Every structure is written in C-alpha cells, then in structure tokens.
Amino acid sequence: MAKMTGAQALLESLKREKVEVMFGISGGALLPIHDVLCDSEIRHILARHEQGAAHMADGYARASGTAGVCMATSGPGATNIVTGLANAYLDSSPVIALTGQVPTYSANTSYMIGRDAFQEADIIGITTPITKYNVQVKHASEIPNAVKSAFYIATTGRPGPALVDLPKDTQTVKAEMDFSDNVQIRGYKPNTDPHPLQIKKAVNLLLNAERPMVLAGGGVNLSGASPELLQIAELLMMPVATTFMGKSCFPENHPLSMGNIGMHGTMLANKMILEADVLLAVGTRFQDRSTGTLNGFCPDAKIIHIDVDAAEIGKNVDVEVPIVGDAKPTLTMINQRLVKKVKKQKNGPWVKQVQAAKEKYLSELDLGSGDLTSPKLLKELRRLLPEQAIIATEVGQNQMWAALHFQTIKPRTFISSGGLGTMGFGFPAAIGAKVACPECPVVDIAGDGSFRMTEQELGTSVTEDIPVIVIVLNNSMLGMVAQWQRLFYQKRYAAVKLGNVPDFAKLAQAYGAEGVHIESLTEFSAVIKNALKTEVTTVIDVPISPDDDVFPMVPPGKGLKDTVGGL
C-alpha cells in the first residue's frame, strides 16, 4: 500500500501495465493527470482531434497486439472518441480510453455529476453498448483496480475496448493505493481452452473430408495463430480463404491462399468456398459482408466453427462442430491430433482443381485499362515494400482495391475498419501502427473523401516525427457511393462530388510534410523509394478516374455464387 494522488496512481497503474505511449488531447478535467505525466516516462502523443487519438490507439493495438491507450477530457473530448470506440468494438480491438469527468462533488453542492455541469457528458451511458467494459471511478482508491480490470478485460478472451471515466477530484485526492496483482472480476471468466471432445470431432470431420477448406477470420490475427494455421493447411493441403478482417493472417503468396471472400472478395475465393464439403472456420463471425445471403452459402459444407466468443457460434450459420476456444490453443490441439493420424497430404484431385482455378483466376485478373489504375499501383507498391510493411486503409473503393490487390504476407500487416467502416480511420491508425513498429514502413491507402476526415493528423505526424506514407487515390468523389449510384441508381449522382480541393500536395507541404503529385507508375515508384529512404511523412496525390469501379462484387441481396466480374 502506498499513499498518493489518484493521478499518480493512474500513471503508476499504466506503468505496471507496461504502457509506453498514449494518444490524446488534454483539457480541464485532465489537468491533474497531465501534471503528473510531465514527470512520467510514458510518452504522450498530442493528437489534433480525439477521434484521431482513439484511432491511433486502435492502430497501435492492431499492429502491436497489445492494448492501445487514448485519453480525452470530459464532455466534448469524451464524445469525440465515441466513433473510435465503436470502431474498436466491432473489430475486437483492445483500446483503452481514459476520460476526464467533472468532479463528483464541488464546493457549493454535495454532488456535481448528474447536474449538467460545464463539459459534463454521460460517457458511461453513451459508451455502454460500444465497449466491452466501462467504469466510472467514484473514489481515488478505486483507480488501480479500475485500470487493472480495464486492461485485463480489454485484452483477454475476445478483445474489445474499455473505458475508465475519471472525475477530476478522484485525480487529486490522496488515498492508500493497492496495486496488488490479482484482479477479481466474478462476472468475467473468459474460456479460452477448447473442449477435447470437440477437437476429436473436428479432426474426424477433417480427416474424412474430400474438399476441405479453411475460412480464417480476424480472430486468427488477434490470437496470433498464423503459424498453427499454416501448419494445418499444409498438412492437409487445405486451401485458405480469409474474411476481410482475416486478411494477412495467411501469406497471400502461398499456393494455398485464395484471398478474401465476401462482397469484394476474389472471384477465386467466392467460388471455391462454395465447393467445400468441410469448412474449418476460425475466428470469424460470418458477417453478412463475408457470406452474402446465407441461403446458398457453402451449401454442401459441414462447418467446424472455432471462436473464443460463445455468442458467435450459431449466431448466423448452423454448425456441425462448435468449438469455443481461442484460435491458437485450439488449432494447436487439432494439429497435435492430426499429425498422429496422417502424413503430409499430397496433391489430390481437390488441390489440383483449386490450383487450376487459381491459375485461371490469375491469368484473367483485370487490373484496369490505362497505366495508372489503382490495382496496378497496389501491385507496384507490394513490389516496393518489404514484407513486414504495414498497410492501413481508409473506407470505400480504396479499401476494397487494397484488400483485393495488395498481397499481404506477414500477420497483422493489414489494418482496416472492417466492422464499422469508418472513413478517416486509416491515417491515424497508420500513425498508431508506426509508433508500435517504428522499424516498419507504414502506408495508408486513402480515398480523397476519407483523408479529408482526419487529414489534420498530419500535424501530429510531423511534429511528433512519426513518418507515414499516405497514398490518396484521388477521384474527387465519394467513390464507393458513386459506384453504387452508377450501378444501382441509374447514375443519378447525388452528394458525392467533392471537387478538386484541396490540393493534397500543397496541404501536406503546409503541414511541413512532403507532398507530391504524380502522373505515372514510374513517378510513383520513385516517390515511394524516396519516402522509404528519407523517413519523412509523405502524401502522394494520385489522380484516378472517377468512373472506375471495384470488381468483383456480390450485388446487395445476393449470394457468393452471384459474384460478378463487372456489371
């Protein structure tokens, strides 16, 4: 036990959680914390908008596999992180938000919270449906336990965001603090070890399969189960498709990789998955964007569904073998059993069929006409970047082109807002990822519409010296919306034309970053090579046609079998 202020206890707790960095913006209700932060070793990165700070923490978490921390003051500061938390919640990302709050009491009233004080917002009420856990501290002495619980809950089981609301007086009051290590949360006992009987059933099903296939979701990335997945896939010669969130968990340059399934999945994955007779689905929630309409999804497949969250099993599809467990230990156990039963499989008829389909797919792949198309640029980018480089994306066509045409090789190298589809996520997330992995080049694939939403974080990137590359695929349009209007609303373009402002190269220069406008792939390569060498924040403005569509596509209300290459 030690006597100290709440603010000191907070910083001590963060240190014990091994927090090295946090992202945020200060304000009245945080002043006592920032005062202590002055003497702390924890780096505070000053964002330009709290939404940016929350996305940075999210990008940090996704790249590092540990919790990312953001901090915002009471009222508007706290409400500004709401989008960031909703985004982290839907993509199961362990973001810890610390919010200032008005004091629990003040000099002239016995109680201040709940009286609509200056900059008071009910952030607990607001964030309850979009956090895994949230808590308002009532006394300074509760801070160590609140922080410990938040980190424990956010990072274990199925990860998710947690929020600790800190009334200003709890930051200044001195109390005896208990930092003892055991967290007792009686309502939270994540179950990560699978049931051995279910493992046995899964193995039997896999051994008797003729056309087995893997569907790997974000859970494989989150649990770090890529090596185990690779082992199983190679042992049984199973083709692997990924969901959007699963991208990067299986090397896409591997012969067994099929790419993503889904609304903008590859033609190959969307067709082949329908052929499977046994589907090993790991860490995926069978979201509608992945499966298309459910009738007709994998009509012949018996499904083995592994997920750490019991609520995901049986939610959207009926499964043959449900396994509640963390992907890594579960796949390890399946592997151990499999290697006792079979030798490494050879290329049977199924693998040959898959490989033929893959060759055909690759030979027919349409990268668009003209020298400077988004698919061609993304292929070139892959060639220029090292394997461990991290790609973040914004939302829209840019995101789907990146998923389709940028081959990811290492786990956790593709960071994108899958669940919420948050425009403006990619750039701050890229900054967070760069902080987590300073040795890796980090590139944000952006649309001009999305970049406009959080472009002010150029200020953070430059002043804090966190160099990232932003590639703006500039069609002066809200491109994805325009695509839908083109395809499904008789080209009646409404509220999608952004105009040719700003000049992104000049905008970057105004912030002290490198800003370049390019007109060809050759110029593009030169700029990327230079940016990789100089390690300076660089914005590359790439003009693309406003008429380009992202294909293939599963039209809304259709199934994967209806995937079309063009409409």
Next chain:
Amino acid sequence: MDQKYVHIISTIVEHKPGVLYTVSNLFRRRGFNIDSISVGSTEESGIARMTIMVTGDNRTIEQVIKQLNKLIDVLKVTRLDPENIVTRELALIKVTATSTKARSDIINYADIFRARVVDVCTESLMMEITGTSDKIDAFITLMKPFGVKEVARTGITSLSRGPKSVKIDE
C-alpha cells in the same frame, strides 16, 4: 419466421448502478420487447436477481442469453422451464366503490381470489393480490365493471421448483 414463445429468464447480477440499464438495453438492441422485469436483492448481499419475461423466437433468445452472459456485471443467466417453476406477481388495484352493493360484491370477489383489501374510503377500495399473471388478469377483468381507477403490477418473479438453486459458478 420462427415461432414466438414466452420466455422467463432469471439473471443474477451485481447489485450496482447501471446494471438495469445495461441489461434492458441489450434486449432493446437485439429486438426484444421486455414484457416485464422485476429486480430485487437476493440471499447474498451485493447481488440482485432480475426476472425478465420476454416473447420471442428460440434462436433470438439463445443469442440474447449468450450476449447477457458476456456482460461483466451479469453473473449468471438461466432460462427457467415454465413447466417447473413457481411464478408470482403482485398487483395493487384501486376500484370505484360508492354503493354498498358494489362494495360487498367487490369484497366477495376479492375473497374468492384471496385478494386483501388494503385501503378503504367512501368512494373506492384498494386490493392487494398475489398470484400468477393469469390470475391477476382475471381478477382485473372482474373488477372492470365497477370502474378500475388505478392498477400497479410488479411484473413476475420466479424460482424453479425443487432443491436446486441458480448459483454463481465459482
């Protein structure tokens, strides 16, 4: 579309502010209308029991139960088997009773239903009745012709029969 049933869910929760909001919000979000909810303390301090009655299809109720289990402040969720439980609700009913005839009729009915008269004045009577929701419905229907001025019902609370108890797993 799956068929809809009435479900009774018994949850053991942390007895602290915000829990009712968190639980009821989850039902709203997953598209469930709560028919009734009753909350009260239990044999253990710091712990409350919520009895929730909802109507919905089986698949969705499974999902709601799994989602409830994920809430940190929810310690235990059980779906009670309607065939094997004791269910009670309490209601207070205020009825117009100006004539002597009406008064004695009302008191007669109350006797049959084992309702107790808990407040008497010249224009009205107030009764307290406990029982299943059906029984209370029936009593209220009988009172309607006299003029029902006010009704307050608690919503049901339930426990399963037999020696077993819904306890938190340790």
